[in-house]
Amino acid sequence: MEIGPIFRALLRNKLGALLIALQIAFTMTVIINAVFIINERNRLMARPSGLDESNLFHITVIGFGDDYNEEIVAADDLAMLRQTPGIVDATVINAIPVSGGGSSTGVRLINDETSPSTGTAIYRLDEHGLNTLNLDLIAGENFTATDMRLRYESGPTEADKAVVTRALVESLFDGMAPADVLGEVMYMPGGDVVQIVGVVDRLQAPWPTSQLVERSMLVPENYIDSFSRYMIRTEPGQRDRMMAEVERMLVERGQDRVVRDMEAMEVTRANTYRVDSALTTILRVVVATLIVINCMGIVGLAVFSINRRKKQIGTRRALGATRPEILRYFLLENLFITIAGVALGAVLTIALSIVLTTNFNMPTMAWYYTPLGALLLILVGQLSALGPSARAAGTEPAIATRSV
Amino acid sequence: MLEMIDICKVYRTDLVQTHALRDFSLSVQEGEFVTITGPSGCGKTTFLNIAGLLETYTSGSYQLDGVEVSQLNDFKRARLRNEKIGFIFQSFNLMPDLNLFDNVDVPLRYRGLKASERKPLIEKALESVGLAGRMKHLPSQLSGGQQQRVAIARALVGSPRFLLADEPTGNLDSNTARGVMELLQEINELGTTIVMVTHDQELARESRRNIHILDGQIHEENGRGEMSSSASAVA
Incomplete structure (x- = not known):
């Protein structure tokens, strides 16, 4: 495995990789805390009230006559x-x-x-x-x-x-x-x-x-x-x-009275939790959007990086690299960038969680959110890089002898 | 070592068929130093690509070191390239982000050798081209001639039996080109078979065997003590 050369090459050509790593870190920070908030809200909304809600409704009667x-x-x-x-x-x-x-x-x-x-x-x-x-x-x-x-x-x-x-x-x-x-x-x-x-x-x-x-x-x-x-x-x-x-x-x-405000308990519950429900929906959209943007960033960098190095890939193929070895090279490269982003993201995630807990009276985030989020980001990163890497692996070795 | 019989290479598009090589037959024996010359577009690079297993041919037969390559899949062709062939490119094709050590290491990594086995081979290869003291340098820190020496070290590090050089002096000044040629001759004298594509007629004249290609066919061959017409060469 070419861990050393890939790592050293990344260090020498780090601007693009750094930007993507920062994007991954930011995405991870927001996603994990957002998912925690979503889960926390869902947990609150899912708590049983103790009532037979599906069969209950309430209604108000207001009297106004003198003899009422x-x-x-x-x-x-x-x-x-x-x-x-x-x-x-x-x-x-x-x-x-x-x-x-x-x-x-x-x-x-x-x-x-x-x-x-x-x-x-x-x-x-x-x-x-x-x-x-x-x-x-x-x-x-x-x-x-x-x-x-x-x-x-x-x-x-x-x-x-x-x-x-x-x-x-x-x-x-x-x-x-x-x-x-x-x-x-x-x-x-x-x-x-x-x-x-x-x-x-x-x-x-x-x-x-x-x-x-x-x-x-x-x-x-x-x-x-x-x-x-x-x-x-x-x-x-x-x-x-x-x-x-x-x-x-x-x-x-x-x-001599008004009958009003009839409502099923399920509607009452839904109305009470409307803000929480809207918040979780918005956060889900934010999470999905960030993941898509993250994927696009990774794909973009991978495509750019691969197009820029087409001749290098051809040369590697000429020197004996098989298609799986080229695929592995670019997936490994992506893995390093993602791990760097995830490492920074883990620190930022915990920092943001502390800020939210301290200032907004939120419960402490469970320990497993950060590693699970890191694994998810790594998986998303690898899946995003798979397409461009597979395309790189398909590079013909004859490109090594072309003048452009 | 290299045996091509009636090799044809046709590039097809929807509208055009281009015959890059036509009934191209060539035999190169072990230890030979063969130069390939010809005008631009005559099929030199196509020949080089086919000889180096970089692309497939349309028809004919090609045996490299006794192996019929048409039967090989992409994976086996890559492995055969790695084990049998060393490449030297006109533009050196070094990896700009890797230092000299890592550049020369590239073909060895694909051979699956351990780091402890690769290190002495890399050091020896760089030493053989006079760049042992610059292992940690990047290609951009070297002159063109030095970069080509690194490329030669990379081509030699796996001890291939067959060296394919594509205009190795094309991007070098005459003095540097001379040094590179002397190096290649030394390598050849040590037993490595070399086939070199070049535009340089002077270099071609100095080689023991020169093949001149025209319109995808061997037009003229000098060497082995004889000069023959295209018809006899092809036949």
């Missing part, structure tokens, strides 16, 4: 909905998971306002809430109808029972199993005591980018605030049909 009684209307609406064929269950709920908007609070295990609190999303819903959302109750029990209370906008006290997520249990009770925290109490801001009666495996908070996304608590309350938000779960495959029917039924039930 939200409590009675909501109870009647929900009773009607639950009896409607095609609907599994329905609940009133104050906030929609993964929607971007909701309520949060801080809870403590000791009743001391100066001690640190643990942030959590708070969902106010009725005893049908767990079944409607199709949450996996892993310990304890659901609320009962007698647990339900009404909460007004300036409600002075909190509910006294709660079902919490496993993540909230882990945050509050270090190392304790979900079953072991049943009956434990938490202190709300203001000192109200809430007893844990159940633990669900998962229910995401309304804010997907929040650190507390997995920490939620559910309390048996109907939040009275002139509008009611219903979450409805349908039989599998019935969602779209039931959405139209539910909207029609609710509209027909009264003249």
